[in-house]
Each structure stands twice: as structure tokens, then as C-alpha cells.
Amino acid sequence: MGLEAALLLLLLAAPAALAVQYIVGDSAGWTSGGDYETWVQGKTFTVGDTLLFNYDGTHSVDEVSKNNYDNCNSGNALRTHNDGSTVIALSNPGSMYFICPTIGHCAGGMKLAVNVVAAGGSSPSTPSTPSDSPTTPRNNAEWLDTIAAISSS
Ligand SMILES: [Cu+2]
Secondary structure, X not given: OHHHHHHHHHHHHHHHOOXXXXXXXHHHOOOOOOXXXXXXXXXXXXXXXXXXXXXXXXXXXXXXXXXXXXXXXXXXXXXXXXXOEEEEEOOOOXXXXXXXXXXXXXXXOOEEEEEEXXXXXXXXXXXXXXXXXXXXXXXHHHHHHHHHHHHXX
């Protein structure tokens, strides 16, 4: 009983511990001269994670389509943020594109593309854990029956 409760707690606690907030550009933030192609390398962005853009008043954050990202076109941004500290929730798998709309900044490298992957990469191993625990007491009971049968004969 105690073991089953402990396993259940582990299963419930595990997914919550995985959400990560990425500070775009780390301590430098979202700024001219940042290299965000390098910054994303080696990072896995998962649904439930967040991006934090820190920037001053000379910059903004526009979420744009891939085409507008490629062309540094902020004319029809999907969303615009200019509060200086913007948290973006990565709520769906797929690609997201961000540029700074200040003239010249995107062309100078102030552009960020992230690929968001679905959560639950470890889920195939999860179902095996609950199915193991009910069989363990039954095996023990069968084993005890066998011992009883042997010792009584
Ligand atoms: Cu800028």
C-alpha cells in the first residue's frame, strides 16, 4: 500500500517538474548584437515551457509567420509585445518565430525561431509502472500458497 502511494505521488509530481523558463539571450537579453541562432542550439523547447524576453524601450517583440521571419517583415505581426519583460507560453507543438520590429534590428540578427516539441516524451514507460504493482501482491500470495502446499504435504 505504502509503495503504491509513493509510486502514484511520483507519477503525479514528475510532469510538473519539467516546465522550464528560458531567458532569451540569457543575461544579455533581447538586444542588438544578440545571436539567437546560436542561443537556441542544444535547447529542447517543450510544450508548457516559457520564453522570457528582457529588453529596453528601443526594442519590441513581434511574433510573426515563418515567411515574415525570413523577410524581417513586421507589417503583419501575429502579436506585438513592448512591455520590456515579455513571457511567451509555448503552448503548442510546432515552430514559433519572433523578430524585433525596430528598423534594422531583425536584419542585424534580432530574430528568434524556436521549435516546440510535444510534452510527454517519457510517457511510453509510464503505463508499465501501475500494471506492475497489482501483480506483485498476487505473485507473493501464489508463492505463499505454494510454500504452504509444500510444507503441509
Ligand atoms: Cu531591437
